[in-house]
Amino acid sequence: MSDPSLMGRYHTPKKRLNRKTRNWLIAGALAVGVAGAGYIGLNNFSQISANDVGFRITSDTEAVASIEVSYNTKDRIQCDVRAMNDSYAIVGFKSLVFEAEENPRHVRVNLDVPLRTENLATTAGIEECYTVPHEF
Missing domain, CATH: 1.20.5 (Single alpha-helices involved in coiled-coils or other helix-helix interfaces)
Structure with missing residues (x-):
């Protein structure tokens, strides 16, 4: 060949x-x-950690969510807290904003967040925490 x-x-x-x-x-x-x-x-690693600690239903129109948020203070953080009824419908909602600081450090915050509800809630807790732009 x-x-x-x-x-x-x-x-x-x-x-x-x-x-x-x-x-x-x-x-x-x-x-x-x-x-x-x-x-x-x-x-893509996020330094934000949010946990439900507990909740209290104080009346037909109010619930209190106890949450713990751990984050780096160089970022501006927004956390959404919600209350739900027995059919998992959201009956109360509040957004919390943690402002950024000049001296970045890692902090852990424990909060009791009162929520006004439309009707009787059966649970309350943190939905999500995320970073938001400083101009927002």
Whole structure:
């Protein structure tokens, strides 16, 4: 099969990479992939932690949610607290804003949040905490 007419028509076969070069390319690709995944993971990491501590139903029109929020004071944080009835409908809602400070530090805040409700609530607690822009 080494006919000169075939070699002229189809050119010479391509050479493969040697084993050492191939292994270095695979290791480099893996290192870039791991570094990229680490960057994305750390970039999306949130320093905000919010927990329900408890709640009290004081009347047909009021509930008190006890919450704990842990966050970094360099960010402006908004937390949404809600009260729900026995069919899981939201009957009371309040948004809390924690302003940013000049000296960033990690703080933990325990709060009792009174909520006015439209009718009798059966549970109250924190729905979500997130970072909001300073201009908002």
